[in-house]
Amino acid sequence: PIHVSTRQKMSVTVCVTGAAGQIAYSLYPHLCSGSTFGPNTKIKLHLLDIPPMQEALGGVQMELIDAAFPLLEDVVTTADVQTAFTGIDFCIMLGAFPRKEGMERKDLLKANAAIFKEQGAALNAYAKKTVKVVVVGNPANTNCCIASSCAPDIPKNQFSALTRLDHNRAKSHIAKRMAVDSTKVENTIIWGNHSSTQFPDISHATVEGKPVRAAVADDEWLNGEFIKTVQTRGAAIIKARKFSSALSAAIAIRDHIHDWAVGTAPGTFVSMAVASDGSYGIPEGIVYSFPVTCANGGYTIVQGLAIDDFSREKMSTTLNELQEEKEAAFAFLS
Numbered sequence: 001p002i003h004v005s006t007r008q009k010m011s012v013t014v015c016v017t018g019a020a021g022q023i024a025y026s027l028y029p030h031l032c033s034g035s036t037f038g039p040n041t042k043i044k045l046h047l048l049d050i051p052p053m054q055e056a057l058g059g060v061q062m063e064l065i066d067a068a069f070p071l072l073e074d075v076v077t078t079a080d081v082q083t084a085f086t087g088i089d090f091c092i093m094l095g096a097f098p099r100k101e102g103m104e105r106k107d108l109l110k111a112n113a114a115i116f117k118e119q120g121a122a123l124n125a126y127a128k129k130t131v132k133v134v135v136v137g138n139p140a141n142t143n144c145c146i147a148s149s150c151a152p153d154i155p156k157n158q159f160s161a162l163t164r165l166d167h168n169r170a171k172s173h174i175a176k177r178m179a180v181d182s183t184k185v186e187n188t189i190i191w192g193n194h195s196s197t198q199f200p201d202i203s204h205a206t207v208e209g210k211p212v213r214a215a216v217a218d219d220e221w222l223n224g225e226f227i228k229t230v231q232t233r234g235a236a237i238i239k240a241r242k243f244s245s246a247l248s249a250a251i252a253i254r255d256h257i258h259d260w261a262v263g264t265a266p267g268t269f270v271s272m273a274v275a276s277d278g279s280y281g282i283p284e285g286i287v288y289s290f291p292v293t294c295a296n297g298g299y300t301i302v303q304g305l306a307i308d309d310f311s312r313e314k315m316s317t318t319l320n321e322l323q324e325e326k327e328a329a330f331a332f333l334s
Contacts, residue, residue: 011042011073015088015127017119018095018137019047019077020056022243026250027092028060032069036254037261044074048084049095081122088127090261092253093119093147096137106328109139113332116143120150129154132297134256135161136249140194141273141287142325146333148275148287156285157298160260161273163198163289165245165252166190169230170200174212177221184208189291190271191311192318193325198289199314200230204305223310264294269302280307280315286322 014031016024024047030036032043045064049057057077064075078084085091097111116135123131131154135144144161148154170188175181185207191199202222205212216222237245259270273289276282279301280290291302307315 009040009042009071010037011044012037012089013044013046013087014090014092015046015048015084016092016094017048017084018093020049020053020060021094022246023094023136023249023253025060026246027094027253028064029067030250030254032064032067032072034071036258039071042071042073045072045076046084046088047075047077048081049077049079051079054079081119082126085122085126088131090257091123091127091131091133092257093133093135093137093143096143099138109142109325109329110332112137112139112143113146113329116146117150117333120147123147124151124153127154131158132257132260133159134253135159136253138194139325141289141322142329144273145275145285145287145326146329149330149333156275159275159287160256160299161194161287161289162249162252162256163190163194163271163273164256165249166194166198166200166230166233166289167271168248168252168255169233170202170226171205173226173229174202174205174207174216177216177226178207180208185212186268187291188212188271189269189305190289191315192289193322194273194289195318195321196231196235197318197321198231199311199318200227201311201314202226203308203311204291227314259294260299261297262294263296264292269293272299274299274301277301279303280305282315282319283323286319286326288319288322 047057061075061077099108140161144159148156148159167190171185172182174185188205189201202212207215264270269291271289272292273287276284276286276288278284282288292299
């Protein structure tokens with residue numbers, strides 16, 4: 001007998017920028033295997049990178065074909081933004097100007113302001129108006145803010161920056177401390193910038209249903225070493241590996257997109273950097289990491305969480321950095 005699936009396979013077109021890089025290489029199996037968009041969603045990939053990377057990108061394309069992913073329909077490689085962005089449903093922005101030795105932060109902001117101005121305008125011109133954008137290339141929050149401001153026809157709530165890696169780090173460090181698996185830890189929060197000023201907050205988190213603060217019973221560790229470890233984890237990995245996080249970054253991108261597209265589990269929230277709507281006193285328009293829930297392809301900032309003085313101080317520190325970054329980056333745009 002011939003069996004016809006009653007579940008129609010959907011199809012999404014996903015652009016990855018910086019597509020020949022190591023995060024992208026770690027990400028492709030997650031995009032193509034069904035773990036990101038679900039087992040019934042076919043995927044078309046548009047891979048964008050700069051002209052010198054096109055030969056390497058051709059090798060990536062060959063490997064994606066050779067992997068014989070049942071859900072992968074097509075792979076396009078290009079250095080042209082119009083080709084890359086036309087008709088896309090998701091854009092994962094990994095490509096950014098890397099910080100080089102001796103480089104001032106303002107130089108990094110200037111180099112990236114130019115890239116994300118161009119790519120934001122290209123998204124506005126060529127992508128679907130329903131496109132969802134995840135900015136990973138650093139400084140991610142500010143790059144996201146620039147891209148969004150240069151894409152006036154795409155709603156602000158379709159742009160986000162990745163703080164899920166920090167969120168997962170916070171979750172896993174609590175799990176390790178309590179000797180449980182990471183699924184037992186829920187509702188950790190990352191507030192603010194994807195930088196060393198971020199605030200990993202466990203005030204509302206639980207481990208096996210019990211408040212983390214009570215379960216860990218060590219405020220000195222929670223308010224000190226735990227926060228510092230999560231804030232500086234990226235630098236520690238670069239020091240050890242001589243490369244930035246790729247495997248864990250790819251997992252975090254998968255988690256971020258999966259939850260945004262498919263939804264968060266009932267009663268749980270995750271961290272996403274999104275344009276503030278004024279929640280928790282964060283000025284409107286700043287791309288700031290908040291606790292969110294996701295449903296029906298959208299996110300909602302979790303409201304009504306109590307913020308103590310310790311948390312408010314940390315939240316303000318990371319806000320100040322974001323305001324300074326935004327001011328400096330937008331000065332280059334004008």
